[in-house]
Amino acid sequence: MNDRYGSDVLNTDWKMPPRGRAVEIQADLGLVVEEVTTDWCGEIVKVERDLGTVTLEDRRNVRRTFPLGPGFLLEGVPVILQAPTKAGPTRPTRTASGSVAVPGTKARVARASRIFVEGRHDAELVEKVWGDDLRIEGVVVEYLDGIDDLGEHLRDFRPGPGRRVGVLVDHLVPGSKESRIAQAVSKGPNGAHVLIVGHPYVDVWQAVKASSLGIREWPVIPRNIEWKRGVCQAFGWPHRTQADIALAWKRILSKVSTYSDLEPAFLGRVEELIDFVSAP
Numbered sequence: 001m002n003d004r005y006g007s008d009v010l011n012t013d014w015k016m017p018p019r020g021r022a023v024e025i026q027a028d029l030g031l032v033v034e035e036v037t038t039d040w041c042g043e044i045v046k047v048e049r050d051l052g053t054v055t056l057e058d059r060r061n062v063r064r065t066f067p068l069g070p071g072f073l074l075e076g077v078p079v080i081l082q083a084p085t086k087a088g089p090t091r092p093t094r095t096a097s098g099s100v101a102v103p104g105t106k107a108r109v110a111r112a113s114r115i116f117v118e119g120r121h122d123a124e125l126v127e128k129v130w131g132d133d134l135r136i137e138g139v140v141v142e143y144l145d146g147i148d149d150l151g152e153h154l155r156d157f158r159p160g161p162g163r164r165v166g167v168l169v170d171h172l173v174p175g176s177k178e179s180r181i182a183q184a185v186s187k188g189p190n191g192a193h194v195l196i197v198g199h200p201y202v203d204v205w206q207a208v209k210a211s212s213l214g215i216r217e218w219p220v221i222p223r224n225i226e227w228k229r230g231v232c233q234a235f236g237w238p239h240r241t242q243a244d245i246a247l248a249w250k251r252i253l254s255k256v257s258t259y260s261d262l263e264p265a266f267l268g269r270v271e272e273l274i275d276f277v278s279a280p
């Protein structure tokens with residue numbers, strides 16, 4: 001016999017929302033969710049377990065922070081975001097430079113050979129990406145506070161067989177002061193044991209990809225303005241003192257995690273120097 005009145009509504013979950021009941025999920029980085037009260041849609045880029053917050057980044061690279069918990073949609077389904085479960089420490093399989101990680105390997109005794117870079121920022125960037133490789137190879141990186149006195153530094157160091165020097169130079173382009181210094185060294189008595197390579201950027205800051213900083217491109221700074229201060233000014237960062245410049249570099253360096261955050265023109269030159277000074 002047909003039930004002319006249909007099923008009993010009290011026998012069903014008549015309070016269920018149209019989209020279904022919310023389910024608990026972990027707020028894993030990379031998930032794209034929507035916050036229902038603001039319609040803010042973005043990728044999960046940060047989770048603060050202690051603060052109980054989640055940060056979403058939209059397609060314009062703008063970020064907003066919301067409390068963890070209910071009030072989110074994942075592909076149209078209501079979800080309750082929870083902080084990811086803490087996992088035990090895992091050993092990385094690759095170093096920041098992309099080399100195969102070798103857990104437990106001790107640093108090699110420093111070679112006589114050296115890599116010279118122009119300044120502190122160059123040295124810190126090389127250390128952050130290639131530090132593990134350099135320790136395994138026993139290569140020490142020193143910074144010179146500029147390239148003008150390179151010839152004098154080389155005379156003091158006395159390069160020779162088994163005592164090579166690799167030099168990384170900023171803005172090594174035809175016709176520049178840096179290129180003239182490099183040519184003079186190459187033709188000098190130490191030239192056979194010294195390799196000078198460079199990148200085309202005004203400063204090593206530009207070796208960091210603009211996309212890693214969340215910008216489309218590095219700003220163009222007029223020649224009459226000191227480049228680093230001009231960059232800080234263009235970004236709206238403090239730039240009056242040397243402490244301001246140092247803080248700006250820390251902000252830039254913090255965006256570098258692996259070799260993929262750096263420009264290929266810089267990556268290749270550093271790898272070339274490491275090969276040169278670590279060769280038998």
